[in-house]
Amino acid sequence: MNTLDLAPHEFDAHLHFAENDLGPWFGADALVKDADGSRSAEFTHAGEQWVARLSYRDEGGLLPPTGGVTDGGTSVEHETIREFQFKIARHPDEDPVGKQDFTAHMSPRWGGLHAENSDGEVVEIPVPPTLQNDGVDLRIQGSNIEFTRYLDLFQTAARVLGFSARYFQKPEHTSNVMDAEKYARLHRDSSGPVHARDGPIASMAHLLEDDRTGYRKLVQNDNDEHGNNVQGYYHTATLDAERLGEAFPGHQYPKEVKHYYAREAATLDASEALAHPKVGASLQHSLLGREQTVRYENLVALERELDQTVLSVLSDAGLDVSPGDMGRSPYVEMDAYWTPSTSERGPDPIQLDLTRIRQEQESVVVRHLTDGLSPVQWESLSTLVADGGEVSPQDLADANDRHVGSVRRALRSMEELVSRKYGEVGLRSDYVAEMVHDAVQDAREATRTAVETSAKAIEAAERGASDAMAEWVAWCNRHGVDIRNRADALEIDLGEFDGVTWSYNGMPTTVSHRLKTAFEKWEAAGQDPERFRQAVVKFRANGVEGKRRAWKALR
Template identity: 35%
Template sequence: MSARKFLRFQCHEFDAHFHYVRDGLTPYYALTNTRKDHDWSLGKPETTIEFDDTEWAVALDYDEQPILPWSDPSYKLETAHLYRLYFVAKDETYDGERADSSKRVRGGTITIRPRWPDMKKEDDETGEISDVNGYMDLGFPYLDAQVQASNIDFEKYPNLVAEVANAFGVPRRYFSDPHETSNIGDAAVYVRVRRDTSGPIYAPDGPLARIHSLLEADRSGYRKHVSDNRDRPGDYVTTVIDDGRAGKVIRGHRIAKEGKHYYMRNPDTYDHTEFGYHPKLEVGYQTKQTEETIYWERDDQLDRRDLRRELEELLVNLLEWSGLDVTGGEQYFEDAYFDPDDRERRSLKLVDCPLPEIESEQEAAVMRLWGDMNPSDRATVDKLLSDGGETSPQDVANETGYCYDTILRAVDRLEEFVEHTYGSLAIKSDFAAQQMLKRVRAAEEQFRRSIGSTAMQLADDAQGIENDALDRFVRNYDVGIDRSRDDCRMLLKPRVTATDRDHAKEIARDAWTAVTERFGTHTGIHIRIALPDGSMIRWRDLEVGFTRDTSTHPHQPDLEASREWREQMDQERENLPRRMKRRSSIG
């Protein structure tokens, strides 16, 4: 990590509880005096303030609560109202409405609640008295000022609270020192990306989708992915990861987050020269998925500085992994609060995208397991692949017929693929499941073809017809043969889709064996093999197809492997029994 200039991200939503304990309920009494002194028949108290080089409209309101007044002798009030202070910047987004009626694009609400030990409430209908839940009992009286706002720099909120309260008769000093228990419930930062450049962010193989599909522990913890492209591509694409998975994306992260690509309402009603036409990429804090509390300012706990760093680091890395310029520029679009040419020097961790690495590890694990699984392993995997919910070892044992201990041993062998926690089994990731399912389906398809080939072989045997290796190859792989081409004697076109490139090499090797047994040579015989992504491999030399070492010499055959293979095939041909009836050659 090093300090450099990055695009300045815009602070968006914010929700925090600031606790003010130094002066107890004194500022609350001051607000109560303002309420009592105001003539409410004239409307709510409202005024303007100057803050952050901007004029703000502010307004005051209050609500009754079922909270019983504090029984302490120092409390002289007969009520326990809460107060709401509204504020909105009178800038280019201001709609001209009173602060409490405005949309408050840049603005929000401060809700001030009195707090004291052992708070009680009374039910309006039954008169039943019960404890007040959901508040922090500090053992002494204090004020809870909950701020819910947007498009204001996080660091400015304590001063803004003091200024707004001062507008209604409460001295600023009462709101100058938030207590260490003050905490954050929501925060988000965003950039606005041009519509024609944001595609890589929300693409099916983009970082938002891949974070969801590749993170391990499929059925433990929490994660969510929504991709709504009904109205337009990338209209609402979001991925949520909990705190346990955050460090899988960027090492050292501990806070649950949501990465979200989205448009504002009805973007197509805007011209492409207006910011509403272009989407946002936003990263927000997910408090419900974070076990630890995020405090406003603490040296010994996660606080706003950790939160902002993690939000900005995930955002800058999502941009980097999508191929966008993290220093800003023409790929972004300016709005009222976000400036793509505004850069600031700060320390953010840029990391190499971990997703291909995770994908490679999981694919390699699946390939290793596929070759080594015994029947009980396969039965366990089949059950997990087909199950739509949580599965236990006992459920697998009951449904597969294997004993419980056998299933546990299978789970131990499958530890790279299956997670076993708290008596539940789960495939570690969607990606791993997809890779394994691809191999299972390919095996099933091959099995069906083999059964069909065996039935035909039995029929031929009953009629005294002998089949050679090429006949078996054609039947096993459902091969079409094109003899009409000018560039080869024949083109073999297996209709079986190879699971990957290694599988394609195996098919080419089987083809080489079959044609050389039939014709004594493979010269002039080509093969074309389909891969799962829809691409085709075509080899004009069957031997090069399966002996090529693409990792060292991508365009040259492995001559030593080729020589050893030819010797092996020659030996096998010498051991073949003499044929009772030689079939005519093809071509």
């Protein structure tokens, strides 16, 4: 199907070139010297006007090779090893905003390269294996340009600036990507479901995490730098590859998923693009393992992952990622660098199974609690909930005056709730931890609740009520359901619910489930089903008051 084409934002990559040894570096030195310090040119690329400038870059302290000859055998007679900077930008006549541009910092590389830092200390510069026998590193940093255009634009700019056409033809396989982001800009009155408390960003952060392993970071900031309240100002979920793999099977790269506004958004009119937020996904290179990297040759695969992540988040928030009429879509059309459109180029969004993951974790907790836990299991769970550090089976045993063997047996029987490795124990996920915490707290009230429930059920039975009616009364007390008879209609207060997701009928799934159970028990007790259907249902979900007619939720 046709899906939304996303916009490129930040990009950062190291491109390595060794096919001409240090030739490009010598060429840059000669061109800049001949032009008295800098050289400029204009060119056309894909029907667009661009400008390019080559100049010296502030010295980075690189030192000449020992003996004036590199390990690759190249003679370098320069006493000062300069570095060079290309500035390539869209012509100001075509880019009045001035943010569609990039820099390319060129540095020579050879085996055994050293530099002197500001403290006078001499350090060795890491050099990739493909440049050990001489070459150049080209660091490209830019924004608002299609990722695959950077190399083409640079090659064209280099030629018009005077470089040999044979330079910069094929990046070495060690070339790598440090940062890349894709985004869509949403109307501010449409983006709420993305950053909502039960939206996809928050849900990903809460669910896709082992309690003690991996990386997960959630930021929810609704105030800008001036203290203005901007709902959804900066909401992000940063997850490592393992965590993301739970929601995006086959994805390899860690990412940050974000909903964010420009700094000045609070002061802007809705007619301006920057008054509206972006929803994006960016590579998180810092979360890669020490031996891992994102190869430039895998750029297309990376971009596909970013596209799919953003589209999936938008879709999960209920936004149309295949709009037929852009004029009525939730996407902003006045963005300087993006015009919403659809095509077959982009990947189909993945249906985020965050609800499935949440329900699976709920069922695991409920099953264990329903089946009954031994005292040792309860004690272990209580300790894990209360202790945020590293906990071993021996720690659990010591904390609760138990034999460590008993604790290990208890943990083995709860492997769906807890994870165990390397002598450490943790709850399976942040969401499981929340549910277990609530269960542990509720357990302390269990005896009192059971006594009150039993007493009311007995009282109902003594009044001559049926067993079904006694069960109805007991169920209401056990779940905190309050029934009030009004002159016009029954009022049913289902109580409070946290960490819920919303279903198609406008009520959280857990609320709907409780209401349907209540209706079944009401009917079984011989009460008027139509009176129940016309009842006003009240509830509090994630701290928000809700009210609906029962028949709308029961249909």
